[in-house]
Amino acid sequence: MYRDLLGQIPADAYVREEVLTAEIAHVFRPSWLCVGFVEDLKNHQDFITAQIGPHSIVVQNFNGDLRAFRNVCSHRFARIQTESAGNRPLQCPYHGWTYNGEGKPVGVPLNKPCFNLTEADQAELALQAYALEVVGHFVFVRMTSEGPDLQTFLGDYHDELEHLSAVCTDRFERVSYEWEANWKLGMDNAAEGYHVPLVHAESFGLILSLQLEISSVPDHSRYTGKLKERSLKWWRNVHKNLKITPSDRYPEYGNFLIFPNIVITFSGGAFLTFQTFDPIAPERLRINSASWLATNRGGQTRDLVVGELKTFSAQVRDEDAQICGITQAGMRDVPDNRAPLLGQMEGRIAHFQKAWAKRMGDWSASGETP
Template identity: 35%
Template sequence: MISTQSILPKHYYDLLTFEQELSRVFEQNWIFVGFKEHLSKNNDFITITIGNTPVVVQNFNGQISALLNICSHRKATLQRDVRGNRPLRCPYHCWSYKSDGVLAGVPQNRTDFGLDEAAKKHLALKQFTVDICGELIFVRVAARGPSLIEFLGPYFSILQRVSTDFTEQVQEGSFLWNTNWKIACETVLEVYHVAGVHPETFANFAKAECEIENFNGHTTGNTPLQDATHKWWAGARKHLKTNQHSDFKEYNHFFIYPNLAIGLTNGSLMSLQTYDPIDPTHTKLNYQLKMISKPNDRVISEAVKTAINLNFTQFNHTILEEDRVIAESCQKNMPHCNVPGLLGKCEDRIRHFHNAWRLDLNELLEGL
């Protein structure tokens, strides 16, 4: 038999599995948190929950630090917005912190607390490892582990290049999916479902075939585009006065374990998505659309740009909505099944994803 077994259905809704995933999958691996452009100025910050850990990634006069987003005083959240610009100062009692997490200021310290420098260091925020690949910022909560370049392997140079080549912001947003984060990831890891889920959209966009590469749970899926798609994008680039990427000219899709997906369309558009677990049956899907960088000397009509951007932002929304519907259907049925699904050769990217997941959980859960 060519096919292999998927993971057991219970691991898509079981609370124990989910709790293990938060600590063993998300807190042990490097997680994408945002773009360098979001931390370009002093006091710029990004907040994210990685596994069970609330993290703030902040610019301290050019130094990027990742710290626990909880004040040491009375445990209030330090930065409450997803992104913003303000000093790392608690909104409750105004305790402030330095780039290494050590206390910088405590109001009324001399009269009410008496904290010396040693005590301030003892109350320092927990610090996490942060690293950058091109324009992408990653954080690892675990104290020990591979470096980012070791973790990404051959994908480090790929992400470094595409993140610096695709920088023209088009759209960003998020959706709530009523499904486990693994099912959400699986919707982008094969083209076998295209005829059933996307007969009027993606089926007319790309061919239902895929050349697969893999490294430690990270995978590539290269899918040839339809002739009509090549023609449309050639026209779009002409109107937008941009050049096609020299290396990626079909639909080139990269998945970085555990939850980052990057799709490149005809060397012109980058779609970056993350699948953030909320609970065993809910996922927040975040997306960013970016065009390939335009030469600085080229001026284009804003009306033309808006019209073209609207075309592919609507297409992106339609594809995601079609995937959401089928993913939520699968999630609804998982509690009624106890036999694992089958993965055909055309679904090998999911097999690599599952193998990395099994390795992280280290076979601790019964029935893996």
Template identity: 35%
Template sequence: MSQFLSAIIPNEKYYEKSAFEQENQKVFQESWYYIGLTSSLAEKNDFITTDIGGKSVVIQNIKGVIKAFHNVCTHRFNKIKTERAGNGSLTCPYHGWSYNQDGIPFGIPLKKEFQGLDKESLQTLCLPEFKVDFCGKFVFVNVSNSEVSLEEFLGESAIKLKEISIMIGRKIEYHEIPNKANWKIVVENTLEGYHITNVHPTTFFKQGFTLKSEVDFEVQGQHTNMTLHLAESHKDDKKRAKFHKLLANRPFQPEGFFHQLVFPNLSIGSLFGITVYIGSIKSVSPDESVFAYELYETNLGEGELLSDAISEVVKFSSIEFTRTTLAEDKEICENVQKGMEQSNATKGVLNSSEIRIWEFQKSYMNLINK
């Protein structure tokens, strides 16, 4: 491999409205899109909402079955669910129309006042339904007519998703970070460790991750992962070794920081398998995005939770570490957005440690050019 590669995505695709509209259709609406974890949909009437390529979607537990529908009432087109997540029947708050497990209206106030609203016509007013599938505890939705299954879409990347599903213990927090930066800039920032010495001096660098750290990469179709190892000078930290011994039975034990990208925007990171963040990098506008993530602590195998004392230590340190890191990334990503819009260059350059960015850009442009 040469020492640097030319970037593939032209700069204008990070800020032009036409590119934003194009990727909504060709990238987000054509991909299997991560929604959340099964634990968020475990109870009857639990729901999650999201936006997939400009299309509002509600995913709901209806009588024990997870369904996904267009989140727009077919009566007068009000958004049915406005909260990010919650529990409640699939009922529009405007006029009270309720929908059943097939998306058909079944509870309509003053139904007799609608002329000709019989059983057959109600079928024509059903909510458009989308495909739902699962990988371990991860829930995905596809809003396209594509015949590609989730299994085919994920390929070998499903192996790590299932491993991470097994490690998930107590939820520590849900947090959102708005960025005045295109979603692709935020994604690409997660794909390399080249920046950590300069950008993360009190988190990753302090933990022992440096430019001298070895990195293992895996490319699995559209998806990639990496494990960033500790620098040799930090591998014999006795304090860390003592704490890790208390968690020796944790199911997932990467030798450093593990990061996985499930294309296009599911970002997963775990430091030594003690905690894991599961984040969705959501496109809002050509130059705005939101990094929404859930942070979980590990369990100790067979679903055994950490002791309360250890859990408190993990909770405190992981919240501080994650929020500090992502705040530093936010500042950088927003500066990159400004610089990209001002630059006369058409593309950037990448070195061999940024190969995952090149792979991401290749997958993106393959879809855009279809």
């Protein structure tokens, strides 16, 4: 019966505010989340920020030491760093409170006459610190104080991120954009290739064979596949002309999902795209995306290749944004509030939804939140 193929997330979980509130607490806060890239944190006072639901996270370089904090001033609760990345002290723009690498407000204008804060006071007023670890290009943060280390959380995918980072060293694009869709819908869409022949008929469908091999570990999954001869020929020329040594693990195509919100695609053994699907509201998400090319000799040929990859990626993104918006609209109008039907080519969605249900615990479609 078709009911044996139903997923574990009902339609209204893609539209309800209280569900997103529970997800922030039970899915996102305990997980290791990628908040940015080491390329943006090379120098003293470099910083990056990330927004996960209501939570703003800042990662700051203090003389080579990366530290992560809640991005909220202890004084009057203003955001401290207001840009996505930059270089400036960890200083509140409202009244100038300045924080050190321990998160303590060591620079308080007019401290003596206004506050007379002691060192003990400064320690109590320190910013909330978050766990931080780096693997390859990627900076991960965990908001809860307790939990597994990053390598345990990622399992075999820790080594995969190191491998992909070692192969692809030439970052050529970093973009952020928003979709009118729930973050889970973005992950569902990325998890399957069933939609490719129709939605991506003039882009992805021209290069990817749908003979995909799926594998999974607890919470995370991947599929690997073959590129069509047209694409393989193009990549062979790129490797030759740019003197690229492609990945021996993934010479054609790989797609990785790291729970809860990371999607990685790897094409031609030389083209890495890394995306996070960050929730903004129940029906809105922000995708932060970065792309790298394998180590190459540079020059005009490199620029031409990068231009083609950017154009291709933008087309695929636009196609996905449109279909996810259409599907999100349908999620508001499911009469029996059932979960989606998941066929054989959508097994990774079922795997993702199982991991989601495990984290959400006692939450149910009746409206209860854990």
